[in-house]
Amino acid sequence: MRSHLMMAILTLFFSTAEVSDIDAAIEAQMGLVDLTPSDSPELPGCLHNLSMLWSTRFRLSPTFEPREYQKAILSLRRAIDFTAEDRTLGLAKRKNHLAALYFQLYAPTKAREFLDKGIALFKEAVDIAPDHIRIAGNLATALTQRAQTSRNLDSSDLEIAISALGRALDLGISPDPSLLSTALSTLGNAHITRFDTLGQLQDLEGGIAALRRAVAVAQEHAPDELASTLTNLGTALMTSFQYQGELSHLEEAISVTQTSILLTPDDSSMAATQYNNLGVMFHMHYPRVDKPFSDLEEAIEAGRKAVDLTSDSDPDKPARLHNLGTCYHDLFQRRRSSADLDECIALIKKAVKLTPKDHPMLAYRQVALANALHIGFAFEYRTIDDLDEAIRLGNHAIASSSRRPGYDMSSTYSLATYYQSRFEHTKNEDDIKESITLLRRVIELTSDTDAKRPNRLRELGTTLIAAYDATKDASYLEEAISAYKSSATLTFGPPAIRLQAARLWVQHATNQGDADSIIAAYDVTVQLLSETVGLEQTLEKRHQTLKQVSKTTLQAASAAFGLNRIDKALEWLEQGRCLVWNQLNNLRTPLTELQEQDADLAERVLHVSKSLEKAGMRDESVLGGVQASLKQKAVLQEDTLEHVQLAREWDGLLRIVRSIAGFEDFLRPVRASNLLENLPTSGIVIVINVSGDRCDAVALAHGQDPLHIPLEELSQYKASIIANHLEALLLENGIMRSGAINDIDTSKGAEETTRAVRPVKKPAERHMSIFDVLEELWRLVVKPIIDALDLKPSQFPGRIWWCPTGPLTALPIHAAGIYTSPTECCTLSDYAISSYTPTISSLTSIVKHKRTDNTSSAGLAMVALSDYASLPPLPGTMLEITAIQNQLSSHGVSQSATFKGENATREVTIQNMEQHRCIHLACHADQDALNPMMSGFELHDGRLELSTIIQSNLKHADLAFLSACQTSTGDAALSEEAVHLAAGMIAAGYRGVVATMWSIPDQYAPAIAEYFYEELLGSGERGRLDGSNAASALHKAVQRLREQLDNSPASFLAWVPYVHFGL
Incomplete structure (x- = not known):
């Protein structure tokens, strides 16, 4: 009767959710336990049910009441003691439930003894039922939790977790798809945690593979598990990006995390984790893709929401404060606002304050605070005392480090930068030597495939140059050039970082006057330009990036001319100019020969090339921006991910094609000798390089060697002056030229003048006349070329194709001449019919x-x-x-x-x-x-x-x-x-x-x-x-x-x- 009464009360509770009903059910069940003889086979079950009721009562309590949990634990321990059968599934389940109670008690208390007791019981349960997926999954979750929170990591916990769950998945066939999805997700998380501990790539790959399987199962059979599984996959992909620098993994991480948020209500306990992860991902994306301000805005918006959704008593609050603080760190660097720096320091200080003294991440957060103090000093918002405090915090963090390889390297790297800054302020050579020692240690600790390696090598080079400048010790300079070279020639990591290293390599090789090193450095530099504006970006992003680096190619060509390497000058000008047009041209390359060799491969190349071209043209501004809805952002991110994956597939196809005999140079940069093969059979192509160091022309004709023509009277400064005067002259005459026009005139008289979209007012200032502009072009540019080619005026002039660079691209070379002197009148049109070409290849x-x-x-x-x-x-x-x-x-x-x-x-x-x-x-x-x-x-x-x-x-x-x-x-x-x-x-x-x-x-x-x-x-x-x-x-x-x-x-x-x- 009491059993029936308890069931009736429980039924009432499930319909009303009133605490009084569960209290009544507990009272009825306690009575049933008291009436059940100790030798009854039903007693263990009665005690087990009583434990579950106490556990439910605990979860309903608005405040933490350990006594209810102790009652639940005591009841379940008695149930286990009274279980007569040994090594049965029933006993395994009761041990599993008791372990789960300890694990649940650990969550709010963070008392290690509860976690350890739970793990011991989970192990006993797994030993009894090794093929039970739920029990093995619980053990793996608990062991992973202990590994993540342990100061001195013990990888044996993770070994046991992965082994137990893997064995259960191999032996057991779960009829419950949601259970299978959860188990696979747990296995993936364990692999990722072990990767964080040991840094072994197979764990990273195994973890992502398990999580992808978990997502597939959840999508088809267990939609309730999909949000949490996607969250875990996003975290794993983010970890992979941090280690390997593969942009597609970060793009996918953002995409799956946005999707998981759409599937999760804001009042879910998981929402704060998801928003925190999304903020971190956008923060990682910020330096990787040309530092778009929108990435920082997205990171701060998501991070702020995560912090707001997390109470101060939540053990995850310090991490979320820290992550948001580091976003403000970069925002300060972007905007130079003292308010941003103050917010950064305040957030990280609070994170440090809320972190337990024995927590393994305390040192990491102390370094973040030191970073904030350091950056404040670097931009003169803080004093030398703050820098000293940053160094003290950095040394303390390393001394008390958890010995996690990634955290050790990060802390050591940061401390090295503090010492370098203090050296710049005090000129104490001990500081720069300590910085170098620390950076060398960082390089030793960084694996050969870590995506951070290029940046750390570049930073070592810069520090060594500072030491060389102070001491004039040539060994520092040689080691610096070696570090820059190593960074630039790596095949992974952010291309922008490697490009910076390559340009520094060029700079210091040039100062040394090492011709071979200069050529090698510029070879790498020009190659990296195309990687910096990769096919995974939209055309708009590529153009924005190129505004910062487009002059690099002209500097490279100038160096080649100075070294009498005309072949290299031509190759670099072709490879490093009109990059976006060249990329489009490559995507449209005829595939006739490849079709004859491998029709299926040619079809794949054609399909991906068309898809990439279309993806590059998309307009991200339609859906982007902080004000867009999360659903719109998720759609945009899916497009971005697809774009990145297409670029990756394209690179893979190129490798396949180039592995075929006869196609080794398929779509590779053209060598100078090949450039000359398809010149027009008549006429001359004139390439003009305008750089800050020198100006040169090269005349190319079919069947002839290139003719180098130094333009000794021309300089980049003079060309810019002429271009500026022409711009002013056009404005003076109310003529539209470029997009940067002021003083728009809307009067009808002005409107009827030209086919300009926006006619302009005429400024009153005087500038060079059009005759002066054309005469200067004749004297500085055209006349030396005409003389070198020994051209004569003709009624039937030949062709010249002009391929100018720099400021000359905005000047009318084709009309150059002297028009105002009756005795000296001479014009280019008397000598040649002029055309233009963006590049030789086009x-x-x-x-x-x-x-x-x-x-x-x-x-x-x-x-x-x-x-x-x-x-x-x-x-x-x-x-x-x-x-x-x-x-x-x-x-x-x-x-x-x-x-x-x-x-x-x-x-x-x-x-x-x-x-x-x-x-x-x-x-x-x-x-x-x-x-x-x-x-x-x-x-x-x-x-x-x-x-x-x-x-x-x-x-x-x-x-x-x-x-x-x-x-x-x-x-x-x-x-x-x-x-x-x-x-x-x-x-x-x-x-x-x-x-x-x-x-x-x-x-x-x-x-x-x-x-x-x-x-x-x-x-x-x-x-x-x-x-x-x-x-x-x-x-x-x-x-x-x-x-x-x-x-x-x-x-x-x-x-x-x-x-x-x-x-």
Whole structure:
């Protein structure tokens, strides 16, 4: 009867959750125990049930009451004592439950005796039932917990945990999928903890593999376990990134953690852990991917939520305070706000205060506090006393270290930086020597495959240089160069860190005058440029990164010229310039030969290349930012992860292809000898390098050796001055040039002047005239080249392709000459027909791939828009299209299409680019300096962006005439990337492009277009239009316009901007 009464009361409790009901159930069960004889086989079960009731009562208590738990423990111990059977599953379960009670008692108290008693009982239970997955999982969880909290780590606990759970998984087949998922997750966590202890890679890989299996089981069979399993997988992937530096693991960690948060309510005990992990992951992501400020914002937002969700009594609170504090540490470095530093110190001080004195992480948090004091001193927000305190804390942390390898290295590394800072302040050589000793110890402790190794080697090099500067001991310099070289030549770790090391290697090898070392250092440096802007990034991110390092290539070429290594200068200029266009070109490499060798492999390469190209064009700003919802962020992160995985797959495919005989150099950087193989059969390519050290030109002609032409009168400073004067001159004349324009003029008179999107006011200051600009270009650049080539004026001049760098990319070299002196009048156009090419490779690529003779895609598509939204009207566009139509008709060209006004849409334009080999665009254009791939042409229904054109299937593209403003002008900060519409059209597949360097007068555009098509059509077969003579046609069209105009500056500004790109 009492048993039935207890069950009835329990049923009532489960429906009401009233504490009084569970108290009544306990009273009834205690009565049943009292009435049950000690020799009854039912007594152990009664005691077991009473223990479970006491345990439930404990969990319902609003305050911690150990007495209830002791009653539960006592009842279960009696149940075990009265269990007659030995080594039965029932006995194993009771020992397991008793162990679980001790483990639950340990959680709020952190009393080690409870954990040890629980583990001893779990072991006894596993010994009885080794195939029971739940019991083995509980043992593994408890052992892992003890390993994580032990000051002196004992890996034997983890050995037992992994062995027991592995054996249970091998022997037992669980009918409960959620149990299997939990067991696999526990096994994975144990492996990861052992990896933290011993640093063995197989544990890291085994842990991630087990956790992936756990996620797979949970997704299909145990959705309630999915959130916790994803959380564990995210943590393991984060650990893997810390060790191996594999970006895809960090991206995936962020993705799965965001998903786990979406599956977890905020009032769950797991939510704080998830937000803490997410904050740490974004903080790790911050230095890895060009330090985007949004990463820090995300890290602080998530970290703050984790701290807010955690009570001060929670043993995890110190870790979460510490993590948030380190975010503010980096925020201070970013913003230099004393409030950020104060918040950093306050958070970490609280973390240290809440950490028990015997906790293994206390030393680690003390080092974090020391780091904050140190960075405050470094930026003069703190005193030398704070630095001394940082050194004291650092030494104390190392002395009391838990001997975890990772923490030891981190603490030692930090202490080394404190000593270096004090040396810089006091010049006490003992401090710099101690710093070097500590850093050498860090290098010894760092494994050969640790992702932190490149940074630590670089830091050692920098410290050794400081010692060399102080002592002039040459051994320090030699060791420093060796450290920089070792860092730069590693194949793992953040590319940006390795690039910094390579540049420092270059600097000090140059100071030593070691030619071989200089060449080797620059070889690595230029190679690392492409790694720094890897395919796993969007094009926008790559361009932003390149703004910081794009001049490195010019410095490398300058050094090569100085060492008379013309071959290296050409190779480095090709490898290190127009990196994004080169990457796109590689993704579009024809695969005919590979298809003949291995059709399936070629198909995989083609599929991944197309997917990578599409991924690179995506716009992360659509969903990104701190204000976006977590669901939006998760979607964005999934796209990012897929992008990174595609880049990784691409690298793997390249390795496979290059392992095939005959394909060893597939998509590798081109050697100078190969560059010369596909030059145009007539004409000369002139590469001009403008660097701070020197300026040089190289003339390349088919079948001839390169001719080096030092430009001794030219300097980077002079070229910049000329470019600045031209910019000012254009502003003075109300002409749009680049994105950085001030004083916008919205008056109607200004609007009717040009095809600029934003006409500008004219400043009153005086600058060089257009004649001065062109004369300086003639004297400093063109004349020395003409003389070296022994060119003569001719009525039938040959071709020159100009490939300038630095400030020269913004200057009209093609129009160089002396125009104001009747006795000295000489112009480049008398000697050559000029074209431009972003790189040698972009030109040779066109030469290699012959013009297709596809009649279905022949002819010309014309798109014109005279009125667009609030932009100035362009009445000349209609006259322009009529003039072109007349020329087409008079030369028998029947294949053409015209789209004006509301018919000039983005979709129609793209369709006709695919259907016609030639395109003529007469409209407004805009260059987006922040995101060059969003530059484009303003059509009736919006902007046709460059990214859309590049992604289109333009198999037979031939000629594009861009009758719009600034279509060959890029961002000055990206002068080596040629991020303008003309280069973009070349990348999209056009063999030749007519473009403009600045906004063109609307009234002259129809004349240039008419003359151009008349010359082009007159030079070829009647009824046929192709761009093979486009450069010559533009040359003649401009000459004809010049003859109609006077020699005023305004007239020159009307014809000078027209340029030709391509073959």
